[in-house]
Amino acid sequence: MLTIKHFTKSYKGGKKAVNDLNLVVEPGDIYGFIGHNGAGKTTTIRAVVGVLDFEEGDVEIDGISIKKDPVACKSKIAYIPDNPDLYDHLTGIQYLNFIGDLFSVSKADRELLIKKYCDAFQITANLGDMISSYSHGMKQKLAITSALIHKPKLLVLDEPFVGLDPKAAHMLKTIMVDLCSKGSAIFFSTHVLDVAEKLCNKIAIIKAGQLITHGKTEEVKGKNSLEDVFMELIAND
Amino acid sequence: MINIWRLTKIQLLSSFGLNKALHTLDVKERRKAILLSSSILAGVLMIAVVSFGYSFMMAMTFEQMGRMDLLLAIMMAVTSIVGFFTTIYKASGVLFSYKDYDLVMSLPIKTSHVVASRVLQLYVLNLFFTLIVMLPAGVVYAIKVNPETLFYLLFLMTLLFIPLLPIIAATIIGSFISWVSSRFKASRMISLVLTFVVIIALMVGSFGLNGNEQVLADMGTELADMIFKLYPLADMYVDAVCSYRMSSFLLFIALSVLSFMIFATVLGTRYKAIHTGLTTSHASSKYIMKPLEASSPFRALYKKELRRYFSSSIYVLNTSIGMILLLVMSIALLFVSSEKLGELIEIPQLSHYLSTLAPMIVSLFVTLSCTTSSSISLEGNHLWILKSSPISKQTILLSKVAVNLTITLPVLVVSSMLLMISLRPGWIESLLLLVIPLIYACYSAMMGVIVNLKLPNLEWTSEVTVIKQSAAVIVSMFIGVISLLIPLGISLLLTHVNGNLILIGIGMIMIAVCLVMFRYIQTKGERLFRTI
Numbered sequence: 001m002l003t004i005k006h007f008t009k010s011y012k013g014g015k016k017a018v019n020d021l022n023l024v025v026e027p028g029d030i031y032g033f034i035g036h037n038g039a040g041k042t043t044t045i046r047a048v049v050g051v052l053d054f055e056e057g058d059v060e061i062d063g064i065s066i067k068k069d070p071v072a073c074k075s076k077i078a079y080i081p082d083n084p085d086l087y088d089h090l091t092g093i094q095y096l097n098f099i100g101d102l103f104s105v106s107k108a109d110r111e112l113l114i115k116k117y118c119d120a121f122q123i124t125a126n127l128g129d130m131i132s133s134y135s136h137g138m139k140q141k142l143a144i145t146s147a148l149i150h151k152p153k154l155l156v157l158d159e160p161f162v163g164l165d166p167k168a169a170h171m172l173k174t175i176m177v178d179l180c181s182k183g184s185a186i187f188f189s190t191h192v193l194d195v196a197e198k199l200c201n202k203i204a205i206i207k208a209g210q211l212i213t214h215g216k217t218e219e220v221k222g223k224n225s226l227e228d229v230f231m232e233l234i235a236n237d
Numbered sequence: 238m239i240n241i242w243r244l245t246k247i248q249l250l251s252s253f254g255l256n257k258a259l260h261t262l263d264v265k266e267r268r269k270a271i272l273l274s275s276s277i278l279a280g281v282l283m284i285a286v287v288s289f290g291y292s293f294m295m296a297m298t299f300e301q302m303g304r305m306d307l308l309l310a311i312m313m314a315v316t317s318i319v320g321f322f323t324t325i326y327k328a329s330g331v332l333f334s335y336k337d338y339d340l341v342m343s344l345p346i347k348t349s350h351v352v353a354s355r356v357l358q359l360y361v362l363n364l365f366f367t368l369i370v371m372l373p374a375g376v377v378y379a380i381k382v383n384p385e386t387l388f389y390l391l392f393l394m395t396l397l398f399i400p401l402l403p404i405i406a407a408t409i410i411g412s413f414i415s416w417v418s419s420r421f422k423a424s425r426m427i428s429l430v431l432t433f434v435v436i437i438a439l440m441v442g443s444f445g446l447n448g449n450e451q452v453l454a455d456m457g458t459e460l461a462d463m464i465f466k467l468y469p470l471a472d473m474y475v476d477a478v479c480s481y482r483m484s485s486f487l488l489f490i491a492l493s494v495l496s497f498m499i500f501a502t503v504l505g506t507r508y509k510a511i512h513t514g515l516t517t518s519h520a521s522s523k524y525i526m527k528p529l530e531a532s533s534p535f536r537a538l539y540k541k542e543l544r545r546y547f548s549s550s551i552y553v554l555n556t557s558i559g560m561i562l563l564l565v566m567s568i569a570l571l572f573v574s575s576e577k578l579g580e581l582i583e584i585p586q587l588s589h590y591l592s593t594l595a596p597m598i599v600s601l602f603v604t605l606s607c608t609t610s611s612s613i614s615l616e617g618n619h620l621w622i623l624k625s626s627p628i629s630k631q632t633i634l635l636s637k638v639a640v641n642l643t644i645t646l647p648v649l650v651v652s653s654m655l656l657m658i659s660l661r662p663g664w665i666e667s668l669l670l671l672v673i674p675l676i677y678a679c680y681s682a683m684m685g686v687i688v689n690l691k692l693p694n695l696e697w698t699s700e701v702t703v704i705k706q707s708a709a710v711i712v713s714m715f716i717g718v719i720s721l722l723i724p725l726g727i728s729l730l731l732t733h734v735n736g737n738l739i740l741i742g743i744g745m746i747m748i749a750v751c752l753v754m755f756r757y758i759q760t761k762g763e764r765l766f767r768t769i
Binding site for chain 2: 046070073074083086087092094102105114125126
């Protein structure tokens with residue numbers, strides 16, 4: 001579903017944010033991407049979803065290069081950034097309809113899915129209000145809904161649990177599992193190691209732009225907790 | 238007091254992409270910044286030279302009349318009035334609409350000092366304009382009068398205070414409009430309408446003060462009376478600088494500084510309440526799912542862009558004031574014949590030139606109404622939504638062009654038709670009056686998009702820095718005006734060639750330029766959008 005090949009991204013000035021990163025996310029995977037602040041998680045994620053331009057390496061979505069056919073790739077992806085800045089001048093429903101239009105979601109599907117997810121996140125009553133009146137958590141819920149209404153094959157999330165209340169966080173985890181059971185894949189970054197350990201079937205740990213370990217969660221952590229493994233790997237290098 | 242300067246400095250650093258240019262490590266970016274600063278500097282020098290020439294020509298007349306003081310009086314009044322009008326509509330944006338409000342207001346700084354720093358931002362921008370106009374005028378005055386050393390001292394000192402009072406007056410009006418609007422649910426729309434009404438009313442009012450052409454013909458004392466009536470402080474200024482009257486000098490400075498301090502203190506007491514009123518969104522939380530309307534991606538982007546446009550009063554005011562003035566002027570001309578107009582603005586045989594001039598003047602208003610030059614920068618933190626959408630960048634960029642044309646075309650067509658009625662041109666001239674501005678509307682909209690792609694500013698905290706002070710807006714305005722001045726100059730020089738032929742030639746060239754730009758957006762636009 002997602003193949004990252006020799007991805008390298010340098011800052012202006014020469015410093016490498018990510019260096020020669022290789023990763024494969026298969027259908028049905030819930031892939032956790034872990035690393036300390038500034039390790040290169042967001043840079044990688046932004047390159048994967050076609051927001052960040054890059055020169056070295058390639059990213060393929062379902063076998064299509066994001067460099068060669070970005071529009072085809074993006075139609076299969078849904079992305080939720082760590083701080084979802086949405087259009088404050090639109091109402092919630094206008095925003096969802098806008099995303100539905102951009103992803104050419106049928107009228108019937110968008111009405112059904114908007115209702116399904118907004119009811120689940122309990123924001124249906126707020127959809128007529130301007131996004132500027134939303135709290136951070138409500139914006140996050142709206143962004144998640146907008147990502148789900150076009151039934152993405154690959155869901156890419158940057159710190160998705162930040163700002164969500166416990167109920168919404170639980171709901172999101174359920175949705176993630178449900179989506180993967182239907183053949184989609186999820187690639188997400190997180191600092192919450194407990195969540196990653198319980199939710200992800202695969203994990204990658206990145207440090208200072210270098211992938212230091214990746215694979216099935218059980219193989220990466222062995223008999224220890226993910227937190228112990230992470231702390232050890234970060235300390236060792 | 239040091240905090241006022243600290244806050245002002247932070248705001249100014251984000252203007253014109255200054256901080257980015259200072260700290261960028263990218264050689265390409267740095268080269269771009271140097272090129273841009275040199276172009277702006279060249280533009281400023283050009284305006285200063287024109288200003289000097291204009292002052293010099295006026296000085297020759299005033300020298301004959303023995304009233305050289307009128308040169309400084311006129312220039313001071315002009316800078317003050319222009320500063321006043323251009324500040325009214327941006328005052329509310331600068332004072333109340335900035336993203337780091339929460340951060341700034343949580344700092345241990347007096348509210349009145351925050352207000353003062355916002356007003357000082359307006360002051361610095363206006364001071365820039367004052368210097369460009371007043372310094373050449375001062376030099377001309379010094380050459381002609383050869384004044385005492387005291388003149389230079391007084392002239393330079395008062396220079397710093399000239400923009401203060403007009404800004405305060407404009408900011409009082411802007412704040413009052415914001416205060417009234419903040420009490421209503423649709424505060425932004427009310428603020429927008431009120432600002433338009435106030436600007437047009439003030440302009441119509443100041444035209445009324447101009448008197449009749451008899452006064453203009455008489456010059457001398459009556460001209461001085463007219464200027465002083467229009468802007469009473471000019472009298473005090475001339476007294477201080479040209480007659481070295483210390484009481485006037487001190488009064489002028491005291492009035493400027495005191496009004497600034499009183500304004501900052503008084504507004505400081507209501508500042509939070511006004512800001513809260515303006516920024517609070519009405520939330521009913523009673524939405525019930527209804528059938529949704531599906532649109533094509535282009536239509537969806539167009540609707541989103543149009544909503545964005547009307548959500549920002551500073552954006553609307555800055556880019557549509559030209560079109561509104563065009564409409565007001567076209568309506569006014571229904572009641573004035575072209576011969577009478579020629580007498581009024583002292584251009585004999587104006588009707589003879591109008592066939593060439595009218596399409597270019599209308600085009601000038603159109604190019605000044607460029608919404609696209611800041612439309613990409615205004616995406617700011619929201620750019621990820623468009624970047625991660627499965628839409629060709631060409632569709633995104635053309636939706637921005639379409640919104641610009643929506644703002645300009647209807648007013649342009651109506652105004653051109655009104656001008657056809659009032660000026661009664663022949664059918665070819667009528668056609669040109671409609672077609673040339675239409676071409677310029679397309680040109681300006683596409684050029685704005687390209688310039689903004691080349692000079693984006695996504696890290697802004699106040700919309701004003703993007704809409705009024707960004708490099709893209711300044712450069713596209715400069716290119717727009719140059720694109721009109723060159724053909725206008727050619728048509729005025731080639732008096733022996735049929736004016737219609739020249740206009741047709743200009744039209745053909747501009748169509749070719751538009752086609753090239755359209756192709757550029759289709760090809761390079763995609764790549765440029767990806768890199769921002």
